[in-house]
Amino acid sequence: MTTPYCPHYPRPQAERPSAWRMFFSKRRSWLDALYERSYHMKMGEVHLPGIDLYMVNEPALVRRVMVDEAAAFPKHSMLGDALRPLLGDSIFTTNGEVWQRQRALMDPSFEGARIKHVFGRMREAAQAMVDRLKQVPDGAEHDVEIEMTHVAADIILRTIVSQPLDSRGAHQVFEAFARYQALAPRLMMPAFFGLRWLRPWWQVRRSRRAAAEIRALLVEWIRPRFDTAHRSPDDASAEESDILATLLRVRDPVTGQGFGFEELIDQVAMLFLAGHETSASALSWALHLLAHAPDLQERLHDEARTLFDPDSNDSSALKDLTLTRNVFREALRLFPPVGFLARQSAQACTLRDKRIPAHASVVVSPWLIQRHRGLWARPDEFDPDRYEGDAPEAPLPVRESLRKAYLPFGMGPRVCIGATFAQQEAALILATLAREFRFEPVPGHEPEPVGRLTIRAENGIRLRVFRRADGAR
Numbered sequence: 001m002t003t004p005y006c007p008h009y010p011r012p013q014a015e016r017p018s019a020w021r022m023f024f025s026k027r028r029s030w031l032d033a034l035y036e037r038s039y040h041m042k043m044g045e046v047h048l049p050g051i052d053l054y055m056v057n058e059p060a061l062v063r064r065v066m067v068d069e070a071a072a073f074p075k076h077s078m079l080g081d082a083l084r085p086l087l088g089d090s091i092f093t094t095n096g097e098v099w100q101r102q103r104a105l106m107d108p109s110f111e112g113a114r115i116k117h118v119f120g121r122m123r124e125a126a127q128a129m130v131d132r133l134k135q136v137p138d139g140a141e142h143d144v145e146i147e148m149t150h151v152a153a154d155i156i157l158r159t160i161v162s163q164p165l166d167s168r169g170a171h172q173v174f175e176a177f178a179r180y181q182a183l184a185p186r187l188m189m190p191a192f193f194g195l196r197w198l199r200p201w202w203q204v205r206r207s208r209r210a211a212a213e214i215r216a217l218l219v220e221w222i223r224p225r226f227d228t229a230h231r232s233p234d235d236a237s238a239e240e241s242d243i244l245a246t247l248l249r250v251r252d253p254v255t256g257q258g259f260g261f262e263e264l265i266d267q268v269a270m271l272f273l274a275g276h277e278t279s280a281s282a283l284s285w286a287l288h289l290l291a292h293a294p295d296l297q298e299r300l301h302d303e304a305r306t307l308f309d310p311d312s313n314d315s316s317a318l319k320d321l322t323l324t325r326n327v328f329r330e331a332l333r334l335f336p337p338v339g340f341l342a343r344q345s346a347q348a349c350t351l352r353d354k355r356i357p358a359h360a361s362v363v364v365s366p367w368l369i370q371r372h373r374g375l376w377a378r379p380d381e382f383d384p385d386r387y388e389g390d391a392p393e394a395p396l397p398v399r400e401s402l403r404k405a406y407l408p409f410g411m412g413p414r415v416c417i418g419a420t421f422a423q424q425e426a427a428l429i430l431a432t433l434a435r436e437f438r439f440e441p442v443p444g445h446e447p448e449p450v451g452r453l454t455i456r457a458e459n460g461i462r463l464r465v466f467r468r469a470d471g472a473r
């Protein structure tokens with residue numbers, strides 16, 4: 001019996017810090033502001049002048065906010081404020097009828113059949129990743145966070161706009177996004193606490209400049225295809241099999257209208273951000289966890305060698321990779337890339353016995369819920385096999401924990417549109433890596449999780465990478 005691995009994360013403080021201390025001293029990461037009770041409580045609250053924030057953990061309340069009364073708890077306005085320079089009015093931040101129309105126009109591009117269709121493009125990016133990793137000297141240290149960000153961005157650009165990341169323009173987009181992302185949380189936190197004036201003007205300007213660069217490049221790629229699609233809708237993009245082709249074809253059944261040009265740029269920019277940052281975070285943490293579980297890594301390698309054919313373009317074979325799927329599921333539980341989901345009460349309401357004013361911030365945190373002491377057995381332990389067990393574990397059997405307290409992709413009407421895409425991509429990348437490589441921790445290097453746009457490691461995730469003698473094709 002091997003010792004279970006519990007990955008490091010910022011130890012919660014024993015006592016709740018004051019709200020001001022939380023804001024001013026814990027701006028490095030919202031994970032630092034959590035305290036012991038956060039992992040036990042059903043609901044918590046923080047009050048600052050001009051802001052009321054309620055944290056909801058109890059499954060029945062989470063369901064109310066996210067599913068049953070989702071319209072009464074729209075997306076928080078600070079998301080739109082912080083991301084508008086880059087994303088305009090994208091599906092990630094809009095609410096009400098605007099969001100409904102956008103979601104209806106985007107859903108067809110993310111149906112299972114479409115996602116299978118782009119599998120070949122995902123495989124090309126996976127192969128490019130293998131070629132890069134083979135350049136790393138055997139056993140050398142490598143920052144897998146950088147590597148996973150590269151491959152996730154490559155996959156998104158290839159599947160959405162048919163641009164591999166090594167093309168010049170794609171690389172510029174990638175680099176400008178990195179600048180934008182580094183600034184976004186610093187601009188978002190003051191907005192969240194109602195203190196927009198605290199945002200340094202030079203950071204606001206740098207962030208706007210990065211956003212303008214990205215949008216200019218997207219315009220260059222998309223304009224010709226948009227014009228063709230609108231000149232001759234019947235044959236437009238017929239030969240293209242990327243996601244942009246579907247986005248250009250789709251029409252609102254009532255009005256007969258598709259996306260306008262600016263609106264389309266907003267959606268593509270958002271897909272790039274939402275689609276690569278999240279997957280990169282999840283895959284990096286999955287590798288970190290695996291490096292600390294050598295037996296499991298061997299089992300994963302066996303599964304990949306026997307059940308995964310890297311030369312096949314048939315994505316349906318991925319469904320046989322049970323352990324691979326459970327590893328990813330467990331990585332998403334311990335390190336959900338989107339660690340908190342921010343909503344706002346449209347009107348005054350009551351949650352549990354609390355009177356919530358209108359426009360209060362209501363936060364649902366997958367990070368807290370998926371490590372909640374009352375909802376998960378062995379909450380901090382990395383155990384992908386837990387999903388196959390049916391032992392009666394306390395406090396809940398795993399099936400029930402999954403049903404009530406597992407939401408890495410959100411839930412309800414705003415559930416992640418790219419969940420199937422992300423799961424297919426993750427199975428492909430993890431199986432490809434497990435077949436060809438082995439990872440070991442670097443002694444003395446402990447990745448430090450920080451909660452920003454997604455949950456990332458402040459000091460990177462460095463691992464030693466070894467080539468498998470029996471993995472080569």
Ligand code: HEM
Pocket residue numbers: 091092093103271274275276278279282336337338341342407408409410411413414415416417418419421422
């Ligand atoms: C492991 C990878 C991913 C994770 C963990 C993830 C997580 C999430 C979560 C939690 C939400 C809901 C946010 C909220 O309710 O406030 C969301 C929304 C969204 N995600 Fe993902 N995501 C992932 C990958 C992707 C990919 C690959 C794409 C696109 C290619 C994507 C596109 C979107 C979009 C468009 C929304 C907004 C949906 C709406 O509001 O209608 N995501 N994602």
